[in-house]
Amino acid sequence: MQGRTAVGDFLHAYKHPPARASILKPRQLCKFCDVRATTCAVCHNPAHKLYGLVLEDYNNSKCEMKERKGMGSQFFICSCSGEECNEHIFFNSYVNSQVVSVILVSLVPLLVMAVLVITSFYCYRVYRQRQASSRRKRGPPLDFSDGRAIMIDDEGSDSSSTHANNLNHNTELLPIELDMQVGKGRFAEVYKAKLKQGSSVSGEQGFETVAIKIFQYDEYASWKNEKEIFSDADLRHDNVLHFLTAEERKVQRQYWLITAYLPRGNLQEYLIHHIISWHDLWMLGGSLARGVAHLHSDHTTCGRYKVPIAHRDIKSSNILVxxxxxxxxxxxxxxxxxxxxxxxxxxxxxxxVGTARYMAPEVLESRINLENIESFKQADVYSMALVLWEMISRCNAIGEVKEYEPPFGNLREHPCVESMKDSVLRDRGRPEIPDRWINHTGIQMVCASIEECWDHDPEARLTAQCVAERFYDMEYLDKLSDRSDSEEKITEEIFVVDEK
Structure with a gap:
């Protein structure tokens, strides 16, 4: 009926409507309660209140449900006056406020996280770009056109450690030209080589000298072990060979280690061709002890923890000058x-393992204490003592200096383990220390350390650090020796002048 508003059971049916906007057609909704039978209780006169509410929108042509507050629960009502206007009911523009709250609570943390992730990624990209730009300004790792030497090529300077361990992850092989073989061992050959440095200003090709240790394919295990030892950044020390990189040369079926080149060669060769002074002995012996002490130490010079290393093949030919x-x-x-x-x-x-001539008694006898890692260090100290003996044997501070002989020189050139057992274990033999050696105070102190280092009982031996400290304490003797040399030169000059 025109002008009348239909309300009834549908009011109660929609007290809790769906959360999103929709167009619904409820069941049992009366259209005109004065025309057809329905479940409606009444057809309402809009002039009167319904449930205490005034129906303000009864002139609408559509039945648009609206929430009314203050009814004790969610309450929706519509009124209209059009022809069969209550045929369809609308919940237009309605969104449940609770649903909105849930959505906001759920999405806000996700949005915050997304912003943080994006910001962090952006900052990281900017940081990496700045690093890459800085590296480009300094020059790429494989381009040495800046002229900074990483190796030596003359007697007056040593290799710089600036680039040491910076090339460990190269994907491209370094441009290297082999020069000549300078050494050969059980597992590899050593070559002097030229590392191309890029074109100079004059257009000429520049080079730096390096040493290449070449392992054949069947010596992979030895190459891998040495590479892993060298790759430890904590190994770096003034008295440990500077390492550049390791390469697998598949075309040549070889493995390469690229290190500093030291033209003076190894200690054995140097002692064969040179007689050294007390000052030389003090320099060589002290630096050897410091190098071994660094290997054995469980911390770096700056106090950071490092894994100790046992060399296990210390001998004069494995020490460079x-x-x-x-x-x-x-x-x-x-x-x-x-x-x-x-x-x-x-x-x-x-x-x-090791070289039989330099093996400690417990190594020769295969009775090294495997439950104590100090045992491996003690074996190194024994070998170091033999090298110190070699140095003294070629020092002019002992008086007459004989031709170079290795420790246990009475044995054949390359004695086997059994021969060394007879000499070192059965006879408790050690290289001879003549009485005339101890006439020099400094030599006497070094000999005392040597005898403690090659003691038959590993536990009784000095540590490499203790030997290094003893050499440090001998510095005053070295200064006295320099003063004596100067006084002798002055006396000789005066004598020559008087003769004239």
């Missing part, structure tokens, strides 16, 4: 990282 007459340890093919996580079985699998 730098231009300042200090020692430099090399050849880590048999070295062992003394990690506390290593089991006794893993240590036992390392086997009896």
């Amino acid at each position: 730098k231009s300042d007459l200090t020692c430099c340890l090399c050849d880590f093919g048999l070295a062992l990282r003394l990690d506390n996580t290593l089991s006794v079985d893993e240590l036992a699998n390392s086997g009896q």
Whole structure:
């Protein structure tokens, strides 16, 4: 009926409507309660209140449901006056406020996280771009056109450690031209080589000299072990050979280690061709002890923790001589990282290694204490003592200097383990220390340290650090020796002048 508003059971049916806008057609909705039978209780006169409410929109042509507050619960009502206007009911523009709150609570943290992630990624990209720009300004790792030497090519300077360990992850092979072979060992050959440095201003090709240690394919294990030892940044030390990179040369079926080139060669060769002074001995011996002490130490010079390393093949031919007459340890093919996580079985699998002439008694006898990693250091100290003996044998401070002989020179050139057992274990033999050697105070002190270092009982031996400290304490003797040399020269000059 025109002008009348239909209300009834549908009011109660929509007290809790759906949360989104929709067009619904409820069941049992009366259209005109004065025409057809329905479940409607009444057809309402809009002039009167309904449930205490005044129907303000009864002139609408559509039945648009609206929420009315203050009814004790969610309450929706519509009124209209059009022809069969209550045929369809609308919940236009309605969104449940609780649903909105839930959506906001759910989405806001996600949006915040997304903003943080995007911001962090952006900052990281900017940081990496600045790093890359900085590296480009300094020059790429493989381009040495800045002229900074990473190796030596003359007697007056040593290799710089500036680029040491910076090339470990190269994907491209370095441009290297082999020059000549300068050494050969059990596992590899060593070559002097030229590392191309890029074109100079004059257009001529520049080079830097490097040493290349070449392993054949069947010596992969030795190359891998030495590469892993060298790759430890904590190994870097003035008395350890500077390492550049390792390469697999598939075309030549070879593995390469690229290191500093030291033209003075190894200590054995140097002692063969040179007689050294007390000052030279003090420099060589002290630096050797410092190098071994650094290997054995469980911390770096700046106090940071490092894994101790046992060299296990210390001998004069595995020690290089730098231009300042200090020692430099090399050849880590048999070295062992003394990690506390290593089991006794893993240590036992390392086997009896080293050079027989320099093996400690317990190594020769295969009775090294595998439960104590200090045992490996003690074996190194024994070998170091033999090298110190070699130095003294060629020092002019002892008086008459004989031709170079290695320790246990009475044995054949390359004695086997059994021969060394007879000399070192059965006879308890050690290289001879003549009485005339101890006439020099400094030599006497070094000899005392040597005898403590090659003691038959590993536990009684000095540590490399203790030997290094003893050499440091001898510095005053070295200064006295320099003063004596100067006084002798002055006396000789006066004598010559008087004769004239």
